[in-house]
Each structure stands twice: as C-alpha cells, then as structure tokens.
Amino acid sequence: MCYKIPIQVTEIKLTYKSKVKAADRPQITCSRDAYMVLLSNWSEGIDLFEEFYILLLDRSNRAMGRYLVSQGGIAGTVVDAKLVFAAALKGRAASIVLAHNHPSGNLKPSQADIDLTRKLCKAGELLDILVVDHLILSPEGGYYSFADEGLI
Numbered sequence: 001m002c003y004k005i006p007i008q009v010t011e012i013k014l015t016y017k018s019k020v021k022a023a024d025r026p027q028i029t030c031s032r033d034a035y036m037v038l039l040s041n042w043s044e045g046i047d048l049f050e051e052f053y054i055l056l057l058d059r060s061n062r063a064m065g066r067y068l069v070s071q072g073g074i075a076g077t078v079v080d081a082k083l084v085f086a087a088a089l090k091g092r093a094a095s096i097v098l099a100h101n102h103p104s105g106n107l108k109p110s111q112a113d114i115d116l117t118r119k120l121c122k123a124g125e126l127l128d129i130l131v132v133d134h135l136i137l138s139p140e141g142g143y144y145s146f147a148d149e150g151l152i
Contacts, residue, residue, distance in 0.1 A: 047139030
C-alpha cells in the first residue's frame with residue numbers, strides 16, 4: 001500500500017530589524033545599567049502581575065532590544081526556555097540578561113527562580129549565548145542581581 005505524502009510546507013521567516021544604530025544603543029557594563037534599561041521599558045503592570053523579559057545584547061554588550069517572554073499572575077509566570085532562546089537566536093544576541101518582577105516587592109529569589117536561572121544558563125552555554133545576569137525588579141524600586149550575588 002502506498003501513502004500519498006503532502007509536498008507543501010509552511011515557510012518559516014526569521015527577521016530582525018533594528019530601529020536604533022549600534023552606537024546609540026545603551027551599553028550594559030553592570031547590573032545597574034541593565035536595571036535602568038529594563039525599568040524604563042517595563043510595562044505598566046510591574047506592580048500588578050509577574051512578567052519575564054529578556055534583554056538582548058550584542059557582542060559589545062549594547063542592548064539591541066527586549067522581549068516579553070511571559071506574563072503571569074500575582075505569584076508567578078511560566079517561562080519556556082525554547083521561547084527565551086528562540087527570541088535570542090532570532091534577535092542575533094551574543095548574550096542575554098534575564099529579568100522578572102516580583103509584584104510583592106520582595107527581592108529575594110525563590111528556589112524556582114534559582115532553578116530556572118541554572119537551567120537557562122546551561123541552555124545558553126549549549127547555544128553560545130551567555131546569560132550574563134538575572135534581575136528581579138521591585139515595583140517600589142530596587143533590584144536583585146544573580147550575578148552580583150555570585151549565583152551566575
């Protein structure tokens with residue numbers, strides 16, 4: 001018996017269009033630089049629900065853009081590693097900064113935050129996309145840096 005196999009497939013397009021010249025992009029030299037860029041570009045829901053962003057960096061650690069990976073509820077959000085790195089690859093990032101907010105204002109990372117960071121760091125190593133930091137932002141101001149605390 002012979003099965004007829006369809007021959008048409010959907011075209012996949014990968015695009016990246018920068019609206020800012022490389023020299024005009026903010027350079028990330030420390031956790032505070034990343035925090036300032038992320039905070040000034042965070043959604044209005046920073047005190048309402050948890051969101052997870054990545055900041056895409058070029059080889060000179062200049063911020064090429066940010067990507068909203070997920071938006072959840074008051075106490076958490078689901079982060080899919082495949083979506084994180086699909087965005088990083090599509091945006092041709094050399095490295096990334098992970099970031100999420102805690103609407104409660106508590107800056108202490110949960111065990112789930114620590115486990116996710118480790119998982120994403122390992123995935124980044126395989127793809128040659130370095131995870132340089134993971135920030136937790138508070139709606140009241142302030143942040144926690146995994147890199148500054150020696151967790152990355």
